Amino acid sequence: MMLSIPKVSIRIASLFAAVTLTAISLTGCSSSSSLASQLTVVVHDSVVITDAQLAEFTKQTGIEVTLVKAGDAGAMTNKLVLTKDQPIGDLVYGIDNTFASVATSNNVIAGDLSAIDYGDVCLNYDKTWFASHELAAPTSLDDLIKSDYQGLTVVENPNTSSTGLGFLAASVAQYGDAGWQTYWRALKNNDVKIDAGWEDAYYTDFSGSSGKGNYPIVLSYSSSPADEVRDNGESQTAAILGGCYRQTEYAGVLTGTKNLGGAKKFIEFLLSDKFQASIPGSMYMYPVSKTVSLPDSWAQFAPAADQPIGKDLDVNANRATWLKAWTSIFG
Amino acid sequence: MDLDLRLAKLRRVSALLGGWLIPAGFIGLLFYFPLGSILLLGFSGEFLGVLGTPIAVAAIWFTLWQAVVSVALALAIGLPLSYLLYRRRFFGSAFLRNLMLVPFVTPTIVVVIALQPLRVLPTWMAILAANLFLNLAVIVRGVGSSWQSLDRNLDDAARLDGANGWRLIRSIHVPVLRSAILSSASLVFLYCATSFAIVLSFGGGQIQSIETLTYYSLTAHLDLPTASVLALVQTVITVVVFLLSRRGDVAVEDLSLSAAPLASRFSVFAVWGFIAVAFALPIGQVLARGLNAQAFDWLNSLGARGLLDITVWQALANSLRNSLIAASLALVVGTLVAKLSTRRPGLRLWFVLPLGVSSVMLGFGYLVAFGGEPLPLRSSWMVVPLVQSVLATPLVVRGLSAALDGLPRELAESAATAGASGWQIWRMIELPLIAIAFKNAVALALLVSIGEFGSAALLSYGKQATLPVVLFRLISRPGEQNYSMAMAAASLMIIFVFAVVTLTSAGKPKN
Numbered sequence: 111m112m113l114s115i116p117k118v119s120i121r122i123a124s125l126f127a128a129v130t131l132t133a134i135s136l137t138g139c140s141s142s143s144s145l146a147s148q149l150t151v152v153v154h155d156s157v158v159i160t161d162a163q164l165a166e167f168t169k170q171t172g173i174e175v176t177l178v179k180a181g182d183a184g185a186m187t188n189k190l191v192l193t194k195d196q197p198i199g200d201l202v203y204g205i206d207n208t209f210a211s212v213a214t215s216n217n218v219i220a221g222d223l224s225a226i227d228y229g230d231v232c233l234n235y236d237k238t239w240f241a242s243h244e245l246a247a248p249t250s251l252d253d254l255i256k257s258d259y260q261g262l263t264v265v266e267n268p269n270t271s272s273t274g275l276g277f278l279a280a281s282v283a284q285y286g287d288a289g290w291q292t293y294w295r296a297l298k299n300n301d302v303k304i305d306a307g308w309e310d311a312y313y314t315d316f317s318g319s320s321g322k323g324n325y326p327i328v329l330s331y332s333s334s335p336a337d338e339v340r341d342n343g344e345s346q347t348a349a350i351l352g353g354c355y356r357q358t359e360y361a362g363v364l365t366g367t368k369n370l371g372g373a374k375k376f377i378e379f380l381l382s383d384k385f386q387a388s389i390p391g392s393m394y395m396y397p398v399s400k401t402v403s404l405p406d407s408w409a410q411f412a413p414a415a416d417q418p419i420g421k422d423l424d425v426n427a428n429r430a431t432w433l434k435a436w437t438s439i440f441g
Numbered sequence: 442m443d444l445d446l447r448l449a450k451l452r453r454v455s456a457l458l459g460g461w462l463i464p465a466g467f468i469g470l471l472f473y474f475p476l477g478s479i480l481l482l483g484f485s486g487e488f489l490g491v492l493g494t495p496i497a498v499a500a501i502w503f504t505l506w507q508a509v510v511s512v513a514l515a516l517a518i519g520l521p522l523s524y525l526l527y528r529r530r531f532f533g534s535a536f537l538r539n540l541m542l543v544p545f546v547t548p549t550i551v552v553v554i555a556l557q558p559l560r561v562l563p564t565w566m567a568i569l570a571a572n573l574f575l576n577l578a579v580i581v582r583g584v585g586s587s588w589q590s591l592d593r594n595l596d597d598a599a600r601l602d603g604a605n606g607w608r609l610i611r612s613i614h615v616p617v618l619r620s621a622i623l624s625s626a627s628l629v630f631l632y633c634a635t636s637f638a639i640v641l642s643f644g645g646g647q648i649q650s651i652e653t654l655t656y657y658s659l660t661a662h663l664d665l666p667t668a669s670v671l672a673l674v675q676t677v678i679t680v681v682v683f684l685l686s687r688r689g690d691v692a693v694e695d696l697s698l699s700a701a702p703l704a705s706r707f708s709v710f711a712v713w714g715f716i717a718v719a720f721a722l723p724i725g726q727v728l729a730r731g732l733n734a735q736a737f738d739w740l741n742s743l744g745a746r747g748l749l750d751i752t753v754w755q756a757l758a759n760s761l762r763n764s765l766i767a768a769s770l771a772l773v774v775g776t777l778v779a780k781l782s783t784r785r786p787g788l789r790l791w792f793v794l795p796l797g798v799s800s801v802m803l804g805f806g807y808l809v810a811f812g813g814e815p816l817p818l819r820s821s822w823m824v825v826p827l828v829q830s831v832l833a834t835p836l837v838v839r840g841l842s843a844a845l846d847g848l849p850r851e852l853a854e855s856a857a858t859a860g861a862s863g864w865q866i867w868r869m870i871e872l873p874l875i876a877i878a879f880k881n882a883v884a885l886a887l888l889v890s891i892g893e894f895g896s897a898a899l900l901s902y903g904k905q906a907t908l909p910v911v912l913f914r915l916i917s918r919p920g921e922q923n924y925s926m927a928m929a930a931a932s933l934m935i936i937f938v939f940a941v942v943t944l945t946s947a948g949k950p951k952n
Contacts, residue, residue, distance in 0.1 A: 306641045
């Protein structure tokens, strides 16, 4: 005797099966990245490599590249660790120095990491605001705890923002293990505002951005003033180049790649002058290459810091301890 | 004879099992399997110790109290509003009803932008206010649609007995509406308990909820034990809320309606005033910043200095495609579950759980579970619509179950006796009767997928980025062009949401 299933389910089942099969067949092609002519590059959200650049790489090498965006630098690194038995790509680009040791200590990276670009986490201020309030603009981390600058500063929370973590590292480098917590208590007493992310701080609270907020000092990057050039040809903002923390972004071959040669070629490509010259444009970072020149607006308004601090700190090893201490001040 | 009976029973059971196969397979493969994979990675000796850490305790406590207070406030403000908007008639009431729904289905990134003025408030107050802004419509609509269809003759009869005003509402309306109130209140509780962007942005990262702590445990610290324990706690909360609200899952379908009486002039002013300040003003602020020729001109670009991989328009197309796929799947699965579970409402729990699980957790689950053969889903663009269909399914199940449970069972039974097939009964009898609930479910599924950010940010490819992902990318970089484009994209989203809400709520139900 045949067992009958209601017709309604059969129709739905066939529809469902069709959709699922489509899904599976559409995914099928991606598993062929093991071929030597295919390369999957894992990058974080903010990495920009244009189609034209990829086409040029393909022309030079015959290798087709697939970019996989994998969240912010932290999410991406942890994704790589979680998936290391079945890696999601052949190489990674965009792991920064605060997460690099997570990747290396978990054996995600085969060989060494190569530095590709960097950015400096620096305080920015609104020149217009300080001019109209007849107050001298701040020039150092020390200034932020002076009463003249009470309630003027907004920074990102190091627990939730990589920019914030960079600044925390800068404060440790500047004031040492013994002094950095005292500095943050003083900042708190001086009514510093803490925001969760860069976009809240920069666009909602900073007075020098298009969001026109109420705080004339913000934690951002040394490159940001290049994007606040007004009609008069001047930038409305400037960076305080003392006490900056440098975030360096690396590329590395992923353990388990089946295209080691292709991955190495891609890293060479990232270090080529042509690609390096494009970095300030689309990625808002500085190229590591000394031979390429910066765009005019960068040279004028957004030079990198001369002497960034905190280079020798192992941020990853200290992250938990620092964040715990920081949170107990602001919790 | 005896054999026939047993065969008939066997046939019924197997038909039921066959029907369940699809939804069970769907939710099992796309939700429980990836979630289980990531939870398993988190199991270790220190597993339960996590619950004792001060930061976890604080996050759980904050999550619970802010959700409870938000629900209480939403009821206190939402019930009177619901009465006026659904039980009284006045100029523009339909417009106001639709406007209130906009925040609920708009991506929370946009909501956070719209609510910037709240940031002058103390943190906890801003979070509560934002919760209200987002969820008030759930109470107003959920209760309102039942209230609307409450028989007015009942009121007249009660009035003859001398009951009036509050007494009428308390003794006649509230008992009938209890189920609708319970059901919408529990939904608001779940949304507040799992809100991410609101807590993060208004809390400055200094207040953690279960959801935000899960996110940072995963993305910043790779602390799987903490993330797994928190995900389990969230699951337990969802189960408890579901069980509490189950008695409430009966709604009355709109069978309206004789014309509602006119509202008093005072209450018209009050409602218009409240909604203008609390809803129109913040939404209007985003539109004011986004709707200008320069910003729309920029929308054809890739952002200042080529920040984006695709234009906002292409992202919009991706979002629309994803949401069509996600909504279709969610509707198929949700409808099956709602239909098959009328006699076993407890089974719905299995399909409602995605409401209470962090989409980032689920996203990581996909990464671990669908890495290689036989289902290398994580490297396909289909992964985002599939996750979104899982997240939309609970809303379809809830909406349709409530409506189907309210139908008299004899209808389907007599049609079946007359020889109608299951499909015919659904198509000719049940669907027309629950048309409004079905339309609402379609709209909700579409909009939830359009606005989903957590998994899309984690799983979508460069060229496959959705509108919320692109919007976030734009406001993560300095410069007037990027900011203006973000505002224009946010405005587009608001307009789209309002259009869908207005279109799907237009028209009168068939009697």
